[in-house]
Amino acid sequence: MEKKKILVIATGGTIASRPTPDGLMPALSGEDLLALLPELRKVCDVDCRELLQLDSTNLSPCHWILMARAVAENREKYDGFVITHGTDTMAYSASALYYMLENMDKPVILTGSMMPAGETGSDAEGNLLLAFEAALSGHPGVYIAFGNKIIYGNDGRKLSSDEMAAFGNINRPQAGSFSDGQLIWQGDDFLPKGPFQLHDRLDTRAGVLKIVPGLPPSMLKHFVDDGYRAVIIEGYGTGGIPDQESENNFLPLFTYAKNHGCRLICTTQCTYGGVYMDHYEMGVRALRLGVESGGKLTTEALLAKVMIELGEAER
Template identity: 70%
Template sequence: MKKKRICVLATGGTIASRPTPNGLMPALTGEDLLAAVPEFQEICDVDCVQLCQLDSTNIQPEHWITMARAVAERRTEYDAFLITHGTDTMAYSAAALSAMLENIDCPVVFTGSQLPAGVSGTDAEQNLLTAFHAALGGRAGVYIAFGGKIIFGDDARKLCTMQLTAFGNINRPLAGRFAGGHLTWLTEASNVTGAFHLHDQLDPHVAVLKIVPGLQPKMLELFVDAGCRAIILEGYGLGGIPDQESPANFLPAFSYAKEHGCRLVCTTQCTYDGVDMDHYEIGVRAQQLGVEPGGRRTTEALLAKLMIELAEQDDAN
């Protein structure tokens, strides 16, 4: 049987880090990480491309473009892709590639670790094993493989700073689990419904504003004045943002954003279930002034969606 071809795209992160006088810093290459799972060299052909060597705190939208283009340019040469990445922004990158690689017809699997590869108690080797098994599993789409879970890329969030489980699935079931050396898919395979399309233009002028008691509506106007073309509002509960019954009435600020062509999309600070802005009068009023409900999408997924839509809107004009 012909071996499957896997392309590892390495970007740095904790999994690739080593101690320095000032703390951990990415230093290991993708080839170094592959040495931790030599068994896969026997059952598949693995190539490695070092895209960057960064603490993922430093990952920006331009790095998402680099990752997405790297997959798109090689997708006919490989059966699957594995992206090693730092945990802090992995959910953002996975959500971005989920949107940018429309109708991707092969697995693209992110993984990393909470402890560097090679140190005592590290989760690096187990996460790499999980990611390789998910990649070889053949399910098309973008995923995060971490802590024994296979999570859809546009539904993941980092929930723990220290625990090895780290990531959770938010509003969709887990795609799969890896335990005892075996991968079990928990959902049906997604059907690819059209031709592959790469969305590799992003407009980074998108901000996130968390609504908290005492926050003044002027802050929203300042975001608009600073050049934001879209703002994700993290409201309360089902999408509540203070209206005229509050000393901090955001309704005039919504009108200000609309007049200046800035899109407002509301999500929730709650981890699960998303927003329903038709449930309370306060949400209906916000919608009447142009605030869009974000539904069950995570902030991470909304961010990528808006960056793509704004860029493509410019191209269309």
């Protein structure tokens, strides 16, 4: 049987880091990482694309575009893709690629590690093997492979800054898991619903505002006056935002934002559960003033999705 072909797209991150006098910094290439797992080339043909070598803290939407294009340009040449990535912004990149690579018909698997590859006790090798298992499986779509979990690209979040099992799925079932040496797919939907489309036009005039007690509504006005076309508001609980009963009433600013062409999307600061804006008066009032509900999507997913929607609207 002919071996499957996998393209590794290297972007840096802890998995590729080495100690320096100033702390860990990305230094290893994709080929360096593969050299730690020589058995992979026995089961598949692997090529590497050295796309970036960055701490993922320094990644921005322009790098999402590079990643998405690298996959799209090679979609017909390979059976799957593994993207090595830093953990700090992996959930943002995975969410972006989930929407940018619409109806992706091959596996696109993002992975990284909490410790550099090659160090004693590192999780890098295990996560890489999991990513390759997923990439070779043929299950289409964009996923995060981390800590024996396969997570849908638009539902992952880094939940811990120091535990090996750093990532979790938020409001959607896990797509799969690795147990007893076997990858088991257990998610709800894997088949593309139409032809593949690349969405590589992003409008980055979208921001996030976290509501905290005492926050003045003028903070939202700053976003609008600075030309932002969308603001994701992280409210309390099911989507609570201070209204006329508070000295910091945001309701007039909702009208102001709408009149200035700025979309407002409400999400929750809670990790799980999502937004239910029809539960309380303040949420109902916000809906009537044009605030959109973010539903069960994470902030990471909402930010990527709205940037794409704004960019598409300019075509």
